[in-house]
Amino acid sequence: MTLKAKLGGALIAAIMSTTAFHGAFAAEDTIKIGVLHSLSGTMAISETTLKDAMLMLVEEQNKKGGVLGKKLEAVVVDPASDWPLFAEKARQLISKDKVAAVFGCWTSSSRKSVLPVFEELNSILFYPVQYEGEESSRNIFYTGAAPNQQAIPAVDYLMKNEGVQRWVLEGTDYVYPQTTNKILKAYLMSKGVKAEDIMVNYTPFGFSDWQTEVSKIKAFGSAGKKTAVVSTINGDANVPFYKELANQGIKAEDIPVVAFSVGEEELAGIDTKPLVGHLAAWNYFQSVDAPINAEFIKTWHAFTKNDKRVTNDPMEAAYIGFNAWVKAVEAAGTTETDKVLDSIIGVSVPNLSGGTSTVMPNHHITKPVLIGEIQANGQFEIVQQTPSVVGDEWSDYLPDSKDLISDWRKPMSCGNFNVATGKCGGKGS
Amino acid sequence: MFKRLFTLTLLLMSLAATSFAQSGSDPKALFNALGKADFKQTEELIGQLAATGDPRIVPALEAFAEGELYARKSDSAVFITKAAGTNVALIDPVTGAAAGEVPKAQLNKLKINNNLRRVIRSALGGLTLLSPDKAVRMAAADAVLKSPSAENLELVEAALAKETDAAVKVRMEEARAASVLISDRVIDQKKQAIDTIANLGGRDGISILMSVSSSIDPALKGDLDMAITKIENSLKLWEVAQNVWYGMSLGSVLLLAAIGLAITFGVMGIINMAHGEMVMLGAYSTFMVQELIRTHAPQLFDWSLAIALPVAFLVTAGVGLVIERGVIRFLYGRPLETLLATWGVSLILQQLVRSIFGPTNQEVGNPSWMSGAFALGGLQITWNRLWIVAFSLSIFIGLLIVMKRSAFGLQMRAVTQNRRMASSMGIRTPWVDAFTFALGSGIAGIAGVALSQIDNVSPNLGQSYIIDSFMVVVFGGVGNLWGTLVGALSLGILNKLLEPWTGAVLGKILVLVLIILFIQKRPRGLFALKGRAVEA
Numbered sequence: 001m002t003l004k005a006k007l008g009g010a011l012i013a014a015i016m017s018t019t020a021f022h023g024a025f026a027a028e029d030t031i032k033i034g035v036l037h038s039l040s041g042t043m044a045i046s047e048t049t050l051k052d053a054m055l056m057l058v059e060e061q062n063k064k065g066g067v068l069g070k071k072l073e074a075v076v077v078d079p080a081s082d083w084p085l086f087a088e089k090a091r092q093l094i095s096k097d098k099v100a101a102v103f104g105c106w107t108s109s110s111r112k113s114v115l116p117v118f119e120e121l122n123s124i125l126f127y128p129v130q131y132e133g134e135e136s137s138r139n140i141f142y143t144g145a146a147p148n149q150q151a152i153p154a155v156d157y158l159m160k161n162e163g164v165q166r167w168v169l170e171g172t173d174y175v176y177p178q179t180t181n182k183i184l185k186a187y188l189m190s191k192g193v194k195a196e197d198i199m200v201n202y203t204p205f206g207f208s209d210w211q212t213e214v215s216k217i218k219a220f221g222s223a224g225k226k227t228a229v230v231s232t233i234n235g236d237a238n239v240p241f242y243k244e245l246a247n248q249g250i251k252a253e254d255i256p257v258v259a260f261s262v263g264e265e266e267l268a269g270i271d272t273k274p275l276v277g278h279l280a281a282w283n284y285f286q287s288v289d290a291p292i293n294a295e296f297i298k299t300w301h302a303f304t305k306n307d308k309r310v311t312n313d314p315m316e317a318a319y320i321g322f323n324a325w326v327k328a329v330e331a332a333g334t335t336e337t338d339k340v341l342d343s344i345i346g347v348s349v350p351n352l353s354g355g356t357s358t359v360m361p362n363h364h365i366t367k368p369v370l371i372g373e374i375q376a377n378g379q380f381e382i383v384q385q386t387p388s389v390v391g392d393e394w395s396d397y398l399p400d401s402k403d404l405i406s407d408w409r410k411p412m413s414c415g416n417f418n419v420a421t422g423k424c425g426g427k428g429s
Numbered sequence: 430m431f432k433r434l435f436t437l438t439l440l441l442m443s444l445a446a447t448s449f450a451q452s453g454s455d456p457k458a459l460f461n462a463l464g465k466a467d468f469k470q471t472e473e474l475i476g477q478l479a480a481t482g483d484p485r486i487v488p489a490l491e492a493f494a495e496g497e498l499y500a501r502k503s504d505s506a507v508f509i510t511k512a513a514g515t516n517v518a519l520i521d522p523v524t525g526a527a528a529g530e531v532p533k534a535q536l537n538k539l540k541i542n543n544n545l546r547r548v549i550r551s552a553l554g555g556l557t558l559l560s561p562d563k564a565v566r567m568a569a570a571d572a573v574l575k576s577p578s579a580e581n582l583e584l585v586e587a588a589l590a591k592e593t594d595a596a597v598k599v600r601m602e603e604a605r606a607a608s609v610l611i612s613d614r615v616i617d618q619k620k621q622a623i624d625t626i627a628n629l630g631g632r633d634g635i636s637i638l639m640s641v642s643s644s645i646d647p648a649l650k651g652d653l654d655m656a657i658t659k660i661e662n663s664l665k666l667w668e669v670a671q672n673v674w675y676g677m678s679l680g681s682v683l684l685l686a687a688i689g690l691a692i693t694f695g696v697m698g699i700i701n702m703a704h705g706e707m708v709m710l711g712a713y714s715t716f717m718v719q720e721l722i723r724t725h726a727p728q729l730f731d732w733s734l735a736i737a738l739p740v741a742f743l744v745t746a747g748v749g750l751v752i753e754r755g756v757i758r759f760l761y762g763r764p765l766e767t768l769l770a771t772w773g774v775s776l777i778l779q780q781l782v783r784s785i786f787g788p789t790n791q792e793v794g795n796p797s798w799m800s801g802a803f804a805l806g807g808l809q810i811t812w813n814r815l816w817i818v819a820f821s822l823s824i825f826i827g828l829l830i831v832m833k834r835s836a837f838g839l840q841m842r843a844v845t846q847n848r849r850m851a852s853s854m855g856i857r858t859p860w861v862d863a864f865t866f867a868l869g870s871g872i873a874g875i876a877g878v879a880l881s882q883i884d885n886v887s888p889n890l891g892q893s894y895i896i897d898s899f900m901v902v903v904f905g906g907v908g909n910l911w912g913t914l915v916g917a918l919s920l921g922i923l924n925k926l927l928e929p930w931t932g933a934v935l936g937k938i939l940v941l942v943l944i945i946l947f948i949q950k951r952p953r954g955l956f957a958l959k960g961r962a963v964e965a
Contacts, residue, residue: 040780042889044788161468162544173934203933206893208884209682211675212928215809222632224639236893239790239885247802247811253547254575269790269885274800276496277543373542375496383468383542 030073031066031335033058034093036104036114036125041081042206046235046314047106049265050128051076053315054103056303057322067326068333075099083113090114094123100335101126101325103318108132108175115140122337126321128314130260130282132179136393136406136415138341142364143321143357144314145283146391147183151230153369154258154281155184157384158228159191162256166197166227168217173202177232180260184230186397197225207237210244218248221255231259238262239270242278252277252373264310267378275374283353283367284316285380290354310378316352320367323349324359345409355388362406364391456486460522463498463539464505471539472548479552487556489522494549498522499536507539551576558588563597570600574633577607582614603629610641619649627656631807634660667807672925678814680921681821684914685880686894687901688824689873691913693866695902696845699757700764702772704898705891706779707745707870711877712886713782714741716791731796734878741874748778749870753863761862775891783888793881817879825914828872832910841865845908904944906954916955920944 035054037047058074066072075097079086086105093099094117101124105111108131118125118139130145158164169184171177181200188198199220203213221227233241238261245257251274258279264286267275286297296319301307328344329335344359351357357365366388372380394404394416403420407413414424459478466474478486492498492509499510499517508519508528517536519528554572557565566588573581585605592598606622606629626634638657645653686708693701715737722733729736752774760767795813802811832838843851844861852858877890884890905916920940927936951957 039788040783042892044783045790045887045889048788161542201932204937206889207933208893209675209679211678211811211814212672212925213933215671215675216929218632222636222639224636224642236790236885236887236889240883243795243883244811247800247813248809249802252543253550256543265789269792269887271792271794277546279543381496381538381540383540 030071031068031329032073032075032097032099034090034097034099034102034104035074035076036079036086036089036093036102037076037106038081038110039076039078042236043081043106043110046265047081049309049312050104050106050314050318052304053300053318054322056300057319059303060299061322061326067329068335079110083107083109086110087113087117090117090125091121094118094121099123100329101340103128103321105129106314111140124325124337124340126318126325128317128321130313132176133183133391133393133395134179134398134401136362136364136408138363138408138413138415139337140363141321141324141344141359142391142393143317143324145317145367145369146364146393147180147395148392149283149367149369149389150260150281151180151184152187153386153389154260154279154371155187155230157281157371158256158258158279161384162228163226164228164256165193165225166221166223167193167199168220168227168229169198169200169232170213170217170229171200171202171232172207172234172237173204174234177202177234180232181230183395183397190397203233203237205234205237207233208240210241211248214241214244214248214250217255218250227255229255229257231257232261233259234261235266238266242270242275245278246274252279258371263312263314264379265312267374268310270378272374272378273376276376278374279371279383280374280380281369281371282313283369284311284313284351285370285372285382286311287372287379287382288353288370290352292350292354293352296352320349320351320357320365324357324365328359341408342410353385357388360390361409362391362393363408364393366390456481456483457521457523460486460489460507461505463493464500464507464537468540468542468545471545475545475548475552479555482556483523484556484560485523485525487553488525490549490553490556492522493539493541494546494553496538496541498539500539501531502535502537508536510536547576551578551581555581555584558584558601559591563594566592566594566597567600570597570604573604574600574607574637577604577611577637579608579612582608582612607637610637610645616646616648619646620652623649623652623656627659630660630663632664635664664807668929671808672929673922674808674810676922676925677918678818678921679925680918681814681818682880682883683897683901683921684825684917685817685821685876686873687898687905687913687917688821688828688910689869689871689876690898691902691905691910692828692869692872694899695908695910695913696841697862697865697869698764698845698907699761699866700768700771701757701869702768702895703752703775703778704869704873705893705895706775707749707873707891708877708880708894709782709888709891710745710748710778711741711874712793712881712884712890713786713791713877714744714874715878715881716786716793716886719793730794731798733794734796734799734882737878738875741878742871745874745877746867746871750863750867752870753866757866758859758862779888779891786888788888791886793886795882799882813882817883820879821876824872824875825910829910831868837861837864900941900944904947904954906956909954909956912954912956 035051037051038044039048039051055074058072062071075093077089077093079089090102093102103126105114105127106129111127114125115137119137123139125140126143127140128143130150133146167188169181171181185198217229256277256279258281260281262280263282297311300309300311324344324347327347327349328340332339332343345361346358348356348358351367353368355368357367359365368388369386370382371384372382375381393406394401396402403418404416405419406415407417417424456478459474463471463474489509497510498507500507507522509522511518513530516530517533518530521528550572554569557569560566573585585601585608589601589605592601602625606625609618609622626637635657638653642653689707690701690704693699693704718737718740719733722729756770756774757767760770799813799816802809840856840861844856844858848858901916901920902913904920905912924936924940927939931939
């Protein structure tokens with residue numbers, strides 16, 4: 001009996017520890033890159049897709065002959081949605097597997113957890129998800145959107161095109177929504193919106209009973225002024241939120257919701273017919289009408305052997321980050337971190353919306369902002385596209401960070417240069 | 430002020446008319462002009478289309494709002510489209526005549542956004558006020574009420590004079606009142622309009638009144654404010670009732686999630702960490718059933734949940750039986766090991782589902798009878814929540830009957846109260862254990878069918894319910910079904926009464942603190958079992 005119990009325990013332990021598995025071939029003349037995305041736990045829902053995207057990019061690059069005449073080899077690890085484990089796995093990738101660069105992380109908590117590891121071991125991380133800004137590390141490239149590449153243009157759109165005067169800032173209770181809402185609130189006030197016309201509201205992770213919140217929004221929206229909801233609700237909580245909106249009969253024409261964390265992937269789990277007209281702001285939509293995007297989608301469907309798999313914005317950010325790294329390595333002639341860090345600044349690569357994205361000295365990239373309306377088929381119809389915007393790491397609307405800039409070119413090489421005092425070393429990292 | 434606005438609009442419209450001079454007022458030409466227009470021009474064109482008053486354009490405008498209007502690339506002629514195999518069937522926007530089939534690549538979709546949808550809705554409202562169909566007239570009056578305009582006022586009054594149906598007439602009166610408030614009518618009419626809207630009440634009423642509060646004649650300001658306060662006061666009363674209803678609905682969800690656990694944990698004493706995964710498996714069974722129905726018998730879709738119930742019960746009861754026979758029966762009386770083993774089982778099940786179905790959410794549709802809401806006085810009740818309340822109560826009653834009235838229930842209670850005595854009476858206790866665990870798991874599975882309607886169907890579904898379920902069972906009193914019922918409902922209502930005051934995050938924390946304090950006072954929960962069995 002005890003033996004059986006032990007066997008059961010061992011089985012569980014074995015299953016839990018088979019988190020690291022390596023690429024098929026491990027010859028001497030390969031360049032290894034790390035893929036650090038959760039394949040189990042709560043974040044697997046979003047991150048697994050990015051792992052697949054990275055494997056596809058590596059495969060495509062190898063078809064073109066690899067990098068510097070060597071094949072690329074992806075080392076995939078599973079940090080299991082556990083923030084401290086991210087740091088451990090990052091250390092393992094850099095020290096043990098000797099990868100040249102790492103592509104990974106989704107939540108800000110996971111990025112904050114690995115940041116010291118990358119700085120200590122001097123390696124490179126490409127971070128492909130939209131985030132709250134207020135950070136610039138020598139070893140991290142932020143290819144997702146900063147708040148000024150997503151949140152602020154979305155609010156501008158609503159103000160201009162829908163005449164919105166009253167705002168509900170609805171978010172999940174953690175760092176990204178809180179910082180974004182702080183920036184948005186400061187921005188709206190600077191545009192003359194009164195404090196009583198802004199309602200900020202937070203809900204816990206994975207919140208599923210939206211009845212009270214939605215009726216609160218309804219009540220707030222009946223003050224005779226055009227009202228909109230700016231949603232930074234995270235992942236799983238979105239589906240019940242939109243279901244409740246639809247059930248309580250709130251249509252996009254009455255109170256539009258613009259979301260920053262809802263893309264094609266998230267909509268795949270909902271019947272979108274009642275949601276037509278609600279908005280999302282991203283730098284890429286699958287519905288972008290560009291030859292390069294059609295090609296990308298075709299490759300993706302072929303790679304996943306499933307022509308229903310959707311593409312989304314973080315995939316584009318991973319695509320840009322990967323290609324920028326390849327180009328920088330080829331320019332430097334080596335994968336050595338310091339040389340690549342020097343050569344990558346200013347590198348321009350095509351993005352999937354038909355333009356190019358450039359890696360800026362603040363380790364953020366340029367890209368256009370797209371506003372899309374949800375369609376009945378789960379895709380977005382693009383109703384506005386801005387010219388390329390440079391990612392702004394330190395928000396101009398927060399008192400703590402408005403004097404800070406980041407420039408990693410020599411001789412400045414500083415992530416938080418204070419232009420008011422003329423010294424490197426403000427707040428943040 | 431309004432006169433000036435009106436002249437300005439007229440001026441703009443005449444400007445627009447000159448810029449599209451070639452279109453004139455021929456609806457066909459106006460539609461074709463849409464092919465090249467941007468959002469602004471489109472808005473003007475819709476205004477001109479509405480001004481033609483031609484009822485034939487209604488289907489085309491509806492199609493436009495649905496995104497079914499396309500322009501032919503070759504000559505930018507605009508058509509309504511219907512999918513026809515690989516091709517698209519073209520329909521003339523004015524006459525409704527078929528105009529051939531073309532491949533989709535030859536067409537451009539006419540772009541539409543929220544603002545245009547609003548403009549179309551208002552235009553359609555004006556055009557369909559005189560429709561012979563009662564439901565259409567009602568919808569039209571609703572549309573005018575939602576986006577009133579001074580231009581539509583005369584149309585509404587004309588329609589009102591001819592209206593015979595009482596309900597539609599009331600709605601049209603309200604629509605007229607909303608339009609009067611923003612028109613340049615005399616004060617007396619506006620005063621009456623305020624009264625009409627005050628009687629309409631609700632959020633819609635407040636919204637209409639507030640929107641004119643800054644522009645209204647100062648002489649009417651007092652009446653307006655009084656009307657707003659009157660509506661707000663009646664809303665406040667309803668709000669309490671609404672929160673209690675929300676609480677009952679949350680409580681019923683908690684009850685659903687916890688009731689299976691009330692058997693496995695409450696009656697059998699097994700700390701079953703895999704309980705949430707049974708709920709998840711139930712939800713995935715629903716998904717599978719719906720997939721099969723979608724591909725093989727779409728006409729049965731409204732019955733999909735009824736079909737999914739026995740399927741989910743059998744699947745999860747089967748899995749429960751395997752878990753009990755395979756793992757738990759070796760661990761009776763060793764709570765810590767049971768906890769660890771069932772937790773391991775829960776991880777295995779999650780990863781299994783993730784490997785088979787993928788980590789992303791699966792779409793489980795709502796049957797038509799579970800969508801939407803209805804008003805009960807000032808209460809807004811959504812159908813899916815109402816059904817879930819009814820469903821969880823009927824499961825509770827069903828389970829109570831099984832426990833108290835059936836032979837199996839009797840054996841189950843006998844075994845849990847005194848195993849050796851039951852055994853010596855000839856009851857095969859190991860099988861009673863196994864079937865009790867299977868019953869608890871099966872109940873969790875049918876809870877999953879209901880929860881698939883309001884939550885994500887993803888491998889993580891179970892995790893979000895496991896803590897709440899334990900909380901309810903412990904709070905209600907271990908081993909007592911009534912305790913679970915009262916515990917679930919009181920936690921739900923407490924949570925929802927706190928939420929408007931404290932916000933969702935703090936509300937949840939407060940509820941947890943209250944439970945901890947309560948457990949300090951009464952360690953056995955609300956309804957503690959008494960007797961020798963408890964002490965053992």
